[in-house]
Amino acid sequence: MNFAILIDGASAAIVLGGTALGTLLRSGLGDCRLTLAKLAQLGQRRFDAAATRAELALQVQEIRTDGLLRARPHHFDDNEFAEATDALIGERSLEALLERHTAHRARRLAQSERAVRTLAQGAELAPVFGLAGTLISLSQMPVDGAMRAGMAGAIAMAVVTTLYGLLLSNLLLAPLARIVERAAQAEEAERQAVIDWLAAQLAPSMPARRAAVQVAA
8 A cells, every 4th residue: 555645735734724723713722722731741640649648648647746736737749738738727627628629629620621622622623624625625626627637636635635634533632532531530539539548537636526527529
């Protein structure tokens, strides 16, 4: 098979450019920027559960030793847990800790959903612009049928643009949307496990009127 005939700059420009522009117009600049940021983070480890738990263990030990009233908030690498423990000590309540976690979780999930939605929009539009490229290429066919080379080139471009649209949608954008979604779910599971552990460790040290607070699932 001659794969060289599948390489066509004009077809790629129509499909890639059209898909990018259509996604930008549908989703907006903010969502597109957020999506690019989420994609850039895929190769990075955004949350280290073991390191965070080790840092939190110091705070737990201090609360157990000195009591909640005399404990001082520690500063952690993870902003969520820094804010959550600040609220815990400031308000002397597990409810405050869990409320901060819930707020951060909702914000992260909303951002991930925006990125997944943007990629899904692109996956939906890519075949459409593949078809648009096909129509454009067919419109360039010689009307009298005299120029066989021109006709062959137009047909080849029509086929390639359709192929590019399908590949872009099904082998790139749709899989990326699922990868972003799975990464978000995995991070949330790790964070929830840490917050559940922290709440369980701190429950015995809470004031009596707070001790009955149930750890949110």
